[in-house]
Amino acid sequence: MKKTFFEKATLNQKMLFFVLGALMTIFSIYLTSHYFSAKYPTGFEAGSICNINSFFNCDATTLSPFGNIAGIPISIFGALMGAFVMLTFLYNNDEVESALLTVLGVNAFGCVVLFLYSLIGLGHLCPFCTLYYLASFGALFMLIKVGEIRGLNFKFISIYAIVTLAVAGITYSSVQSWESKKIQMSQSLVKMFYGLPNLGTPGTPSPFRLASATEKFEDAPIQFSIFSDFQCPACKALTTVVEKIAEKYKGKINIQYFFYPLDHNCNPNMERPLHTYACQAAYMASCADPAKFGPIHDDIFADQEKLSTTWINNYANKLGVTECMTKPETKESVVKMINQADTFSVRSTPTTLLNGVKIEGVRPLSDYYAIMDEILKRAKK
Structure with missing residues (x-):
């Protein structure tokens, strides 16, 4: 019988997996904050630790067409991915792991697309985005390398999708609220x-x-x-x-x-x-x-x-x-x-x-x- 990641992994591997999920969330929260600071500044001063030089620069990606979907910063979805990874520590089984593997795979594909767009299309790389990509690939690699569960589980994939849409909807409402308050x-x-x-x-x-x-x-x-x-x-x-x-x-x-x-x-x-x-x-x-x-x-x-x-x-x-x-x-x-x-x-x-x-x-x-x-x-x- 095939074993899950949590059944096979050592304690250190489990902790590393959790840390990678936490880092994905932390990097994404920072990027979300950076997005709103750039789009809706509240003062006349500006500055960011994310703008290292002309190549490693967060503003270039934040202000690009791929920085958001309908005004929703894409980093929101990264924060959710990190949360999904960490939640497997509380609730894990064959179905959850197979769904997480699928979602992380889709996330990895998105990371590759964004990386190539930044590198080739924009000529810049966002430092915190790059760190998120590395953490994402690390989590996916560990799940594939250690765990034995494969296949699709539409039940939990649907749950992930519903949660993602719900968070996207809440964020969209928040963005619209910010837009309506612009004049004020x-x-x-x-x-x-x-x-x-x-x-x-x-x-x-x-x-x-x-x-x-x-x-x-x-x-x-x-x-x-x-x-x-x-x-x-x-x-x-x-x-x-x-x-x-x-x-x-x-x-x-x-x-x-x-x-x-x-x-x-x-x-x-x-x-x-x-x-x-x-x-x-x-x-x-x-x-x-x-x-x-x-x-x-x-x-x-x-x-x-x-x-x-x-x-x-x-x-x-x-x-x-x-x-x-x-x-x-x-x-x-x-x-x-x-x-x-x-x-x-x-x-x-x-x-x-x-x-x-x-x-x-x-x-x-x-x-x-x-x-x-x-x-x-x-x-x-």
């Missing part, structure tokens, strides 16, 4: 915005603009300064927001762009390699005609996943700025922008100044609209 939250953020200190504007305006209402930067009712990195996934997400803001407030907003590469090759604040092409991309953009900066900015972010020395050199050749990129004064101009950011304690990207108020990360578009509408209202424009 935006209004509370307006109050928070006006309660924060006005840090002013950078001493030397940037010649690189994404929207221009007046020649002098400070003359526009809405003044938006962006400290950004061409390799930063969140900065790429901000470009979509900026495009809509520039269109909605055309003639009333100035948007200036400051290079802040998270790259030790030109940023003295960086102690280790992070975005290793960011300085070169900044040199290239800074060498071009400022009047052409908008399209250049868009092209670089559009091909962010392809960014490499070859890509930058090819684009530089097209612009005719290859020689300029190597000049010492080019690096000096980028470093000057970085030094200006120090005045505002910029340490992550994107960091923005909206009429002198510092905002870290990317906020929902509705938040920017609420704040900017209030700025115009108070300016009576």
